[in-house]
Amino acid sequence: MATADIPEDLKYTAEHEWVRADSGTVLRVGITDFAQDALGDIVFVTLPQSGVEIQAGEPCGELESTKSVSDIYAPVSGTVSAVNGALDANPELVNSDPYGEGWMFEVEVSGPEALDGLLDAAGYRAVAEK
Secondary structure, three states: OOHHHOOOOOEEOOOOEEEEEEEOOEEEEEEOHHHHHHHOOEEEEEOOOOOOEEOOOOEEEEEEEOOOEEEEEOOOOEEEEEEOOHHHHOOOHHHHOOOOOOOOEEEEOOOHHHHOOOEOHHHHHHHHOO
16 A cells, blocks of 8 residues: 555555544544545445544444445544535545545544543554555
8 A cells, every 4th residue: 555545644544434533622533545446436434423522432423335235434422523524425535535525524522531542543554454
């Protein structure tokens, strides 16, 4: 896998979600390039509703591809503060731009310690290369 497929500025889960911490306690979540490639063409996305509490490691949504249906796992615990409504009409954004327009939802967490259990790019690269 090419290094460019795993941005250095993100945190990751072993279940192939990424987390971007741009603005304090609000974290943006999506799936990795590796995951979208493994799933194939995404045809439908089910996301958690805004205002819902999610728990780290628990399923909180689904991705339906031409190959299968896969759970989206919450990378952190917190309250969903926004969802990417563009995915309703354009689920293929997950395939074409997984780290940009294909983001899935945002989570409000209590503080930066929410990221403590996540992998850095090198750690995720080791998981993805297995």
